[in-house]
Structures are given as structure tokens and as C-alpha cells.
Amino acid sequence: MKALYISALLALASTSALAADNTYTTDPNHTFVRFSYSHFGYTTQLSRFDTVSGSINFDAAAKTGDADITVDTRSVSTGSKIFNNHIQDADFLDTEKFPTATFKSTKFVFDGDKPSAVEGNLTLKGITKPVTLKITSFKCMPHPMTKKEACGADATTTLKRTDFNMGKYAPSVGDEVTVSIAVEASKK
Numbered sequence: 718m719k720a721l722y723i724s725a726l727l728a729l730a731s732t733s734a735l736a737a738d739n740t741y742t743t744d745p746n747h748t749f750v751r752f753s754y755s756h757f758g759y760t761t762q763l764s765r766f767d768t769v770s771g772s773i774n775f776d777a778a779a780k781t782g783d784a785d786i787t788v789d790t791r792s793v794s795t796g797s798k799i800f801n802n803h804i805q806d807a808d809f810l811d812t813e814k815f816p817t818a819t820f821k822s823t824k825f826v827f828d829g830d831k832p833s834a835v836e837g838n839l840t841l842k843g844i845t846k847p848v849t850l851k852i853t854s855f856k857c858m859p860h861p862m863t864k865k866e867a868c869g870a871d872a873t874t875t876l877k878r879t880d881f882n883m884g885k886y887a888p889s890v891g892d893e894v895t896v897s898i899a900v901e902a903s904k905k
Contacts, residue, residue: 739776741868741902743769743786748900750788754878755891764804768792773902775825775832775868777857782825784835786900788818808885809878815842823847831855835872841881850874850898860903867903 751765771786791812795801805812822837835850850872857868876894878884884892 738904739774741773741775741866741904743771743773744867744901744903745770747869748902749898751897751899752894753897754894757889762795764793764795764800766790766792767794769900771820773868773900775857777830780825780827780830782822782832782835784820784822784837786820788820789816790818790841791816809883811842818842820848820850832870839876841876842883844881846876846880848874848876863903865903865905867901869901870898872898872900 745768748769748771749765749767750769751763753761753763756762766788768789768791769786770789771784773782773784775782790810791805793801793804793810793812795804804810807813818839818841820837820839822835824836825832826834826836832852832855834852837848837850838845839848851874853871853873855868855870857866859865860867874896876896877892878894879887879892
């Protein structure tokens with residue numbers, strides 16, 4: 718009887734552990750943060766960060782989630798080595814002092830069964846501000862290649878460079894920066 722009781726407890730514990738494991742790890746090859754801004758009104762400049770990592774805990778049934786994302790600001794890719802270095806200078810990202818930016822969610826917002834936004838705090842250049850990422854697409858399913866449970870989303874927000882002590886040339890070079898995030902993450 719004691720062995721049956723212990724077996725039942727172990728089964729319950731392992732079921733609870735499996736049910737609680739809703740953690741997804743970002744895919745470094747399919748997760749990018751892109752940003753765009755007006756360059757003196759001539760063009761919209763498009764750039765991205767090549768190194769993004771993090772984890773997302775998502776429970777569709779409970780309509781809850783949290784995200785913890787880190788961006789290596791030294792991985793900025795503008796398409797020009799000169800501009801990569803320029804954006805990493807102290808007037809902008811100041812990557813020597815602040816080599817990472819982080820986003821930590823405070824709340825997932827749902828519209829029916831799907832998340833529609835993620836609220837949280839962005840820390841960029843040592844300054845933390847609340848931001849809301851509007852989710853424009855979202856899907857979870859077994860990944861066709863790995864067969865692991867995976868989720869993907871596109872999200873967007875707009876920031877002001879001046880809010881993060883990066884206002885050089887504003888407003889001639891746009892103060893408003895549109896940030897677009899493509900994230901794919903899977904369970905281990």
C-alpha cells in the first residue's frame with residue numbers, strides 16, 4: 718500500500734511538473750528586433766539587432782504569460798559598418814557602457830484565446846520605461862521540423878529616442894522609432 722501511495726504521489730508530481738512547464742526559449746536564428754526611423758525626412762532607415770535571447774512562459778488555457786528578452790546592442794546591423802559604429806557611440810546606444818537592452822513583461826493581454834499585447838518594461842541605455850508591444854500575429858503548434866511545441870509572434874511598438882537619452886539630431890532625424898519584433902520560441 719505504501720508503494721502504491723508513493724507511486725501515486727510521484728505520478729501526480731510529474732504530471733504537475735509537465736503541466737506547469739510552459740517555458741519557451743527563443744530561437745536565435747528566427748528572433749530579431751528591427752527598428753526604423755525617419756532620416757531627415759528623406760527616407761525611412763531600417764536596421765536590426767542580430768543577437769536576441771530570452772524565454773517566454775505562456776499558458777494559453779490560463780491566459781497568462783511572461784517574457785524576459787535580452788538584446789545585445791552591440792549586434793546592431795544597419796547595413797553599413799560606419800553606421801553600426803555611429804549608432805553604438807555614446808550619443809545613441811552607448812554600447813560600451815550598456816551592451817544589452819532588456820524587456821521584462823508585466824502582463825499579457827488577451828483578445829479571446831489569443832494574446833493581443835504584451836505590457837512590460839524596456840531598459841535601454843540604463844533607462845527603464847513602460848512599453849506595450851502590440852501583437853500583430855501569433856501562432857503555437859508543433860514545429861514541422863523539430864516536432865517540439867513552438868510559438869511565434871510578430872509585435873510592434875513606437876518609442877521616442879529622447880526618452881532614452883538618445884536624442885542627438887532630433888527632430889531632424891526622427892525622434893519616433895518603430896520597433897518590430899519577430900520571435901519564434903520552442904519548448905526544450
